[in-house]
Amino acid sequence: MRSPARKTPTGRVVTRQGPVLTVQTPEGELIACIGQGKGKRAVVGDEVFTRPVNTDLATAAIHDIAPRRNELARADGTSHRARVIAANVDRVVVVVAVAPPIRSGLIDRLLVAAHAQGIPARIVLNKIDLLDRDLKEEAERLLSPYPPIGYPVLPVSARTGKHMDELAEWLQTGTSILIGHSGVGKTSLLNGLCPGLGERVRALSDASGRGVHTTTTASLFALPGGGEVIDSPGIRMFALWGIESETLAQHFVDFAAFAGECRFANCQHDHEPGCAVKDAVEEGRINDERYDSYLRLRATLAGSQLRGADW
Numbered sequence: 001m002r003s004p005a006r007k008t009p010t011g012r013v014v015t016r017q018g019p020v021l022t023v024q025t026p027e028g029e030l031i032a033c034i035g036q037g038k039g040k041r042a043v044v045g046d047e048v049f050t051r052p053v054n055t056d057l058a059t060a061a062i063h064d065i066a067p068r069r070n071e072l073a074r075a076d077g078t079s080h081r082a083r084v085i086a087a088n089v090d091r092v093v094v095v096v097a098v099a100p101p102i103r104s105g106l107i108d109r110l111l112v113a114a115h116a117q118g119i120p121a122r123i124v125l126n127k128i129d130l131l132d133r134d135l136k137e138e139a140e141r142l143l144s145p146y147p148p149i150g151y152p153v154l155p156v157s158a159r160t161g162k163h164m165d166e167l168a169e170w171l172q173t174g175t176s177i178l179i180g181h182s183g184v185g186k187t188s189l190l191n192g193l194c195p196g197l198g199e200r201v202r203a204l205s206d207a208s209g210r211g212v213h214t215t216t217t218a219s220l221f222a223l224p225g226g227g228e229v230i231d232s233p234g235i236r237m238f239a240l241w242g243i244e245s246e247t248l249a250q251h252f253v254d255f256a257a258f259a260g261e262c263r264f265a266n267c268q269h270d271h272e273p274g275c276a277v278k279d280a281v282e283e284g285r286i287n288d289e290r291y292d293s294y295l296r297l298r299a300t301l302a303g304s305q306l307r308g309a310d311w
C-alpha cells in the first residue's frame with residue numbers, strides 16, 4: 001500500500017535545454033527547474049518532485065524522480081554509460097522515410113531496446129509522396145517482415161497529410177516517442193499532428209530535402225485529439241544498452257515460437273547443430289534479413305557494446 005506520507009509528483013519533465021528542465025504540472029503550468037542531487041538525472045517523461053528555489057535560471061529544483069515504469073536508453077559512445085532518452089513511454093514509434101534510406105539494422109536495434117523495456121513498438125514510413133516504383137519495391141521488401149511479427153507499419157506523408165489521421169489514432173492514448181534517423185521527418189509529423197505548435201517546433205522544408213531545423217533535445221507535446229508525443233533528436237548511432245549477447249534472441253519476437261525447439265537449451269542460434277531457429281530461416285518461416293540482423297547485432301554485443309554500432 002502506498003504510504004500516506006508519500007507526496008504526489010509536482011509534474012512531468014517535458015523538455016530540457018542545457019541545465020534547465022521544464023516541468024509541466026497536471027494543471028498545465030510550466031515550471032523552469034534545475035536538477036539537484038538525484039534530480040540531475042531527470043529526463044523527458046519523468047514524473048518529478050520539486051521544491052522552490054530562487055536562481056537566475058529557475059524557480060524550482062528537481063530533488064527526486066518517481067520510480068520509472070520504463071526507460072528507453074542507448075549506450076553512450078564515449079563514456080560507456082547509459083544515455084536515457086526518455087522515461088515512462090507507452091509506445092515506441094520508429095520513424096523511417098523514403099529518403100534518407102531505410103536501414104533495417106537501426107529498426108531492429110530500436111525494436112530490441114523497446115522489447116527489453118516491455119514497450120510496444122510500431123513503424124511509420126514517412127515521405128510516401130516521394131515514392132516511385134523502385135523505391136516502393138525497396139520499402140516493401142525492407143518493411144514487409146514487420147507487420148506479421150507484431151509491428152504494424154503505417155505509410156504516411158507529413159507533406160501531403162496522407163494517412164495522418166490514422167497516425168493520430170495510433171497516438172491518441174498514452175505517451176509515444178518518435179525516434180529514428182535525422183531528416184526522416186519526426187518533427188514534421190508532429191507539426192502535422194499539432195498544427196498550432198508554430199514557433200515551438202518547426203521543420204521548414206529546404207531545397208535539398210535534408211533537415212536544416214534539426215532537433216537537438218527531446219520534448220513532449222500533447223496532441224489535440226489525445227495522447228502525448230515525444231519528439232526526439234535524430235539518431236546517428238544507436239548502440240544497445242543493458243542487453244547481453246546471450247539473451248538478445250529473446251528480444252527478436254519472431255524467434256520465440258521456434259527457440260524452444262532447439263536441441264540445446266542455451267542455443268545461440270548461430271553455429272549450433274539442431275537449431276530450430278536456423279531451420280525456420282531456411283524454411284522461410286523467419287525472415288532471413290531479420291536473422292542476419294540478429295547475427296550482426298550478436299557479434300557486436302559479444303565483441304563490445306559499441307563496436308560496429310553504426311550499420
Ligand SMILES: Nc1nc2c(ncn2[C@@H]2O[C@H](COP(=O)(O)OP(=O)(O)OP(=O)(O)O)[C@@H](O)[C@H]2O)c(=O)[nH]1
Pocket residue numbers: 126127128129130156157158159160180181182183184185186187188189203204205206209210211212213214215216232233234235
Ligand atoms: N517530401 C517530403 N518531405 C518531408 C516530409 N516530411 C518531412 N519532410 C522534409 O524532410 C526534412 C526533415 O524533416 P524534419 O521533420 O526536420 O526531420 P526530423 O526527423 O525531425 O530530423 P531531426 O530533427 O534532425 O532528427 C525537412 O526538409 C522536411 O520538410 C514528407 O512527408 N514528404
Ligand SMILES: [Mg+2]
Pocket residue numbers: 186187188203213214215231232233234
Ligand atoms: Mg526533428
Ligand SMILES: [Zn+2]
Pocket residue numbers: 259262263267268269270272274275276277278
Ligand atoms: Zn537455436
